[in-house]
Amino acid sequence: QAVKLIFEVGTPRRTGIDLPEPKGRASRLGGHERKGEIGLPGLSEPETMRHYVRLSQKNYAIDLGIYPLGSCTMKHNPRLNEKVARMPGFADVHPLQPISTVQGALELMEQLSHWLMTLCNMPAVALTPKAGAHGELCGMMAIRARLDADGQSQRRRVLVPESAHGTNPATAVQCGFTVDEIPASGDGRVNMDALREKLEKSDDVAGIMLTNPNTCGLFERDIVEIADLIHAAGGYFYCDGANFNALVGRVRPGDLGVDAMHINLHKTFSTPHGGGGPGSGPTVLSDALKDFAPLPFVVKDGDKLKLVEHEGGDAAASFGRMCAFHGQMGMYTRALTYMMSHGSDGLKQATEDAVLNANYIQASLADVMTVAFKGTCMHEALFDDRFLKDTGVDTLDFAKAMIDEGYHPMTMYFPLVVHGAMLIEPTESESKGELDRFIQSMRSLVERAKAGEAESFKQAPVYAPMRRLDETRAARNPVLRWTPPADNAEAAE
Amino acid sequence: QAVKLIFEVGTPRRTGIDLPEPKGRASRLGGHERKGEIGLPGLSEPETMRHYVRLSQKNYAIDLGIYPLGSCTMKHNPRLNEKVARMPGFADVHPLQPISTVQGALELMEQLSHWLMTLCNMPAVALTPKAGAHGELCGMMAIRARLDADGQSQRRRVLVPESAHGTNPATAVQCGFTVDEIPASGDGRVNMDALREKLEKSDDVAGIMLTNPNTCGLFERDIVEIADLIHAAGGYFYCDGANFNALVGRVRPGDLGVDAMHINLHKTFSTPHGGGGPGSGPTVLSDALKDFAPLPFVVKDGDKLKLVEHEGGDAAASFGRMCAFHGQMGMYTRALTYMMSHGSDGLKQATEDAVLNANYIQASLADVMTVAFKGTCMHEALFDDRFLKDTGVDTLDFAKAMIDEGYHPMTMYFPLVVHGAMLIEPTESESKGELDRFIQSMRSLVERAKAGEAESFKQAPVYAPMRRLDETRAARNPVLRWTPPADNAEAAE
């Protein structure tokens, strides 16, 4: 059943909030009063409740089933975290209250930092970045600031593997770098020869942006060598931490030569994704970069904590401020709660289970689907579309057919280095029972595809709240907001 | 998609709760240790979350659409009430803490009592009853105690209209009364002649149990006379308050001669029904009955409040205790929040809107369905099945077809005084838009029924999570719990 838009339910004169009558004091708005109707519909509280409850049921969610989006780490979101995040000392504190009145909040940030630095074996972390891409920006700006401080401002070339997330090249460009792409080797990793070549006799390399495990779900075996090469060439190593869930508690980025890495609290440490955010991207920094960290940050002040909010002093080398206030407190509370709940033992176990689950899927589907690269994977399994050859079914069709099986599809057509990619990340939150059902469904879909049922794949999904949506039409003639329909009376004449 | 039972998902060795290791102290259980497996399955937290979220989606709910169950008053449940009910001074207080540490809780009970007594114009209210039927018990026990105190123990006959809720006769019997049924008049109300006859020259009448508005959705026009007759005959007037939502703020039971009436906080005052409870049934009492109120109750003690928990003293005439502790605090907080939110103006408006909505439905369907009794109704509209005559569709089929239209059916086959009854109570929470859609759906169903589509009605529902369920089979061979399947290995042999 279609749900109307609020604009078709409410009216500007109705309201779902009771407020006392204003007393009618003299205005101090200086003649800038807003006149006329804004056009915002109001709904009574029961109408509002029903509207959004109905809408919500049109969503798939991790609480409903496996959400195997590769690179997205859709894991269980504990409700304890939601409860903690709503404690008044975290949720109902103003960012600019007197420092003496926010010691608990600062202490939480300090504790979070300790966990993140320890898990990464890195000497510093910048908490402010508001998402993964913002963390990338943070790391790359720190690199740029360091280069500038060292009189190396000619270093503006950043190496990025072709398998990288789109945010990597976009971030590099947003920081004023140019992007130089490194091809992948036959085993889905950085082509070391190509890398060496790009570093040879150059003094313009600022660094490399590398995801590890990479977006093919593979650990970059040569990572230590890569780090050494980059450092020897005068550049810095930015690690995209999107896939940190494969490493936590077993491998520390600081032991690999990483100079900066953002951590997606909303992936690895389970702050809920909320249909697209908010996220949080704290960025760990090496000794080489830590003095350039953005404002503000927490420092000890005797037995109290304080915030460094202005340049100079403790922040003499800071590259500046990335946003208002101190970052995503709401995510810090959830992430710290998550980490303390797991403890070092649980975090390690979660990592192992995530890797085990991915390999179990890969091994269980290897005979009917085509595994992109040989060998075991880390926390996600990458397939290409060779197994669909001559079936008339493509990756998109296959994904949409998964919806009819009751699943959210995997990531499709990414990474770009394999054809018709299908990247499956189950996370540690799935039980063996769920995985077995998922594997069974996938196998039966493959069977159906190979049995010549392409047409039914093209029709999929049919059991979803909507059939396939026309994305081309949406882009060609963008309708980005509701507008009132032309008056019916007029139309009728 | 079917959802497995937890017994098919979890295992006794798994757990979704981390607890510290016991230290292994000596036991003081005196040899009564439980040995062996209990058989309770444990699920990890993500499995538990998913299990119950999936299950929940198989329910209809007031938050999803109109829930027009006559006699049930399924109105909007404000979330403010949920928030208030969880405040620690209400939710996390032990019923037997020292009185000095629960003054806020007692004050809330005092305030709730004030609202209820004022809305009813009654001098007392017993808060403890835990549901409507428990409130009936409370009122009838008070009547019995009063009769006994007056040496009228021969009065054991209770008059109950045939249209009464089943709880009324059941309650009367549970209090040791016998039930004498009064027939309905042609206009759906108490047959006054029959009533007079039953009261004539008798000294065994304990009282009457009467719902008002009655279960036909009609106000008992002669109610004041009924009260007078009962009182003149030496009996008491118990009013079933299930339909109080038609009166709040416009009519006070105390002005009608009522001696006792329970108030369903979970209907009239919107504490959520939760799939079948918990409810709360505070019972207002007249001067004649108030000394017999059950234990415990709150009384003033200087500028503090205290609880009377034992017989004697303030409770010399009390008929005793109905349950442990003080009743349904969780419902008190919600109901008081609801009442204060509405205020006397909003409560009156809600009553009027509830009655208006019911009459709007009745008027809008009167030409295609058969209204059971002429004239306007109160807060619910009663139809019978005459309009389905010769269609091959019965009330049950019609109700199940409503499910396919996206609605919860109305109350069916109740009250018993009309054939194939359909009792529709929209409540004040429905907008005109929702009602118009509902009316349109009902009209199209009637059209289809009259067009000879009986077979499709017999198949309904087909768009629900399940098709029609075999209730006879369930009752004939009751399976009331899960049992482990016979061992598969054995079965195979």
Next chain:
Amino acid sequence: MRYLPLNENDRKAMLDVIGADSIDDLFQDVPEKARLKALVDLPKHQSEQAIERHMAKLSAKSVSAGSVPFFCGAGAYKHHIPATVDHLIQRSEFLTAYTPYQPEISQGTLQSLFEFQTQVALLTGMDVANASMYDGSTACAEAVVMAKRVTRKSRAILAPGLHPHYAAATQTLASTLDIQIDERDCRPGRDDHVIDHINDDTACVVVQSPNVFGEIIDLAPIAEKAHKHKALLIAVFTEPVALGAIKSPGEQGADIVVGEGQGLGVGLNFGGPHVGLFACTKKLVRQMPGRLCGETVDANGERGFVLTLSTREQHIRREKATSNICTNSGLCCLAFTIHMSLLGDAGLKRLAALNHEAACHLADVIDGIDGADVVNETFFNEFTVKLNKPATEVVEALAEKGVLGGVPVSRLTEGNEDLLLVCATETASEEDIHAFETALKEVLS
């Protein structure tokens, strides 16, 4: 008003359809003298913010259990409830659904009730359980009424250790039903005496274990004697967690088991809502009060669940019903079931062990204080302490020192002024116990 979707235009248009001039026309059946002329004398509607403030102030006037060292039990127990439980029971589809009379669109509620019934049956060691009662005390009263129906005898023996509120609720219900209740002497250490009172007139004997004083009672010999005289043993418990550690009543021969389920999934709530558990042997099921959920199939042959055996109930049988009960404690059942699903066998047993250890530790500590003696030989997480001062004064004095130190027996039943019930669950930390010790020493010295 934020909860009312109709506006004046709507109301006008709807009155037109009805053919009424004004809303007053719809109230024409109300006798003139009963029509309110003005608003009732109560405040007008208020904003959400105003009400939140009012309620927060009221809330702050009580001392919440979680804010202090806390040792009260006596029928209501403080346990840690996982956040998942409260989150799930607040889902609209569970919270705002009615009793599942239309099973096709109520499988969420029904299946969870079926799971609940099974869990209760397993926990109590019985064949079947119903879909809950209001609370433990009313379940107890209903069980006695049921025993009369089953045995066609009307004398009930209530053990001295039965929670006095349960006994009182039972007496209230039974008094109108011509059920005789044997006299009791509510003191510690007297439950075994019930055996001597059982005879052929006995319909049932009601024994609580752990009893209100915390003592664990051996039910097997009582069951044996009762059965010999064709009487039923009704076993009672007030703390479901105890059944993770001690023998189930079912193993010991109980015919009906009733208890309070609040300890799992449900908060203290100043006494309500709680959730009554009710289980019995298979052969008694058709005499059981309350709702039952049963398994069946739909028109496609798929497994599904319905309310069943409703010919026992008031809405079908009216005056012949087994009880007048209608509303149960549905949402609390759900909370109980979710908490129990998270725990499982292993979790419940560990939780029980932690409770018992905390209580053992506390008992040792209290026994070391002058003026306080633990009375119990056995206990689970609660025991009775004999004090050198009146218990009500002691708990008030403790409260002033910021400790909620237990429940005086005299709050439950008159007399026994020197007895205090003290409970320690997994929520009592070492520091809490130490704070109690310190405060109690001061108060008793």
Next chain:
Amino acid sequence: MRYLPLNENDRKAMLDVIGADSIDDLFQDVPEKARLKALVDLPKHQSEQAIERHMAKLSAKSVSAGSVPFFCGAGAYKHHIPATVDHLIQRSEFLTAYTPYQPEISQGTLQSLFEFQTQVALLTGMDVANASMYDGSTACAEAVVMAKRVTRKSRAILAPGLHPHYAAATQTLASTLDIQIDERDCRPGRDDHVIDHINDDTACVVVQSPNVFGEIIDLAPIAEKAHKHKALLIAVFTEPVALGAIKSPGEQGADIVVGEGQGLGVGLNFGGPHVGLFACTKKLVRQMPGRLCGETVDANGERGFVLTLSTREQHIRREKATSNICTNSGLCCLAFTIHMSLLGDAGLKRLAALNHEAACHLADVIDGIDGADVVNETFFNEFTVKLNKPATEVVEALAEKGVLGGVPVSRLTEGNEDLLLVCATETASEEDIHAFETALKEVLS
């Protein structure tokens, strides 16, 4: 571990299927020297109860806004949020969904984003809005970058009254992008001067209204001058409720409007998460950063919604994207939209009126105190007070008296030690204002 469903049997069976001897085999690609030999030096897993206690203690170490008279603003505003909002955003289907890349099973998120975009467009008076940015400050920075793309010019003028954090975030992003930022002098009463700096080199002029000092700025003449020089006017706001009372930037000729949406639906959260609003004229839409949701139809011709125009975005265009932004502030959008749906036109206007009245009342009160002068000619719910003592000392002294009395300007930017930003919303009661007055008198005397 409560969050991990696999048990040892499962793990063993799965390793067998994989053909690995142990979990270590799966980490064989990790260089030997980087394989951790033991657990990292952090505590082991803890129970939910233990963590709740730890966190509750930490929480109690801060003073929450709701617990005291509260007058802080400066970019984050305390408003009353209806309980409905938090309830709905916690629904599993909203809370635990990913970015809606599969529209067939994401219409809940998508439709609510479409509603959000429309509400933001209406509120700002602009043609279109995106599906949110991280916060107002990053939205501001992105707008300046966008202005460079649109105008192919690189000089940006930031008005003196722009929130210093917004200016700083903009400078940080712009510094690496070869965008020159005109110098500013962050003091009250200087915003009109920006007009004199606009010339043909100007890409954009960024003006906040109400500005950080609370003053309401007339944007129309600035827009006119900017447009004359083919520059864009970027209008900024930090308090969405203000737009219920004052002219929209769209009416005044703004080309891009960015702002902070936290004031509706989102709590203070110590500064994050908040929600950045971003709106512009129709012709600029393809240069916009961030996600956009658009209307379309499905294979049955039913209306539905999808993410669209993603060729602007990094996951498609990589280094040619309009921004590197990926994650937005989805759940906060939803909270904003629900709060706004409840308010509607009528509610928003009344809420704004109540805010303005509270602030007017507070300004009168403060003007009556020796040593404190309200600087503003105009304001909405926040204004600047000149004090006879350093503002940081004053707010600390007020905090000791249990009042959170505003934000010193020196917290935002160095200098201006005597200026205090004071805000009153609908949450400031008469008693709160009186408490502030009393405390401030004492502190200043």
